[in-house]
Amino acid sequence: MKKNKYTPAETVILKRISDNIKRFRFEMDISQEDLADMSKMDRTYIGNIERCETNPTVLKLKKVAEALKVDISDLFKKGK
Secondary structure (H helix, E strand, O other): OOOOOOOOOHHHHHHHHHHHHHHHHHOOOOOOOHHHHOOOOOOOHHEEEEEOOOOOOOOHHHHHHHOOOOOHHHHHHOOO
């Protein structure tokens, strides 16, 4: 059985970030690969963020936010 490496509280934060990145990406009608190119990251890393499989650094989130043309704080806000 695979053990979750994050606490429930950490998982909530990662899920919120993931959901917001996906929502902004869908609103821009871009793929994970497009977002990866725009943020100068690997597509698999974007996928890992969206699947809550990695804990991205603040600097990585800043790059993603800039590519999505949103403020980094928007990635942490509760969804609508």
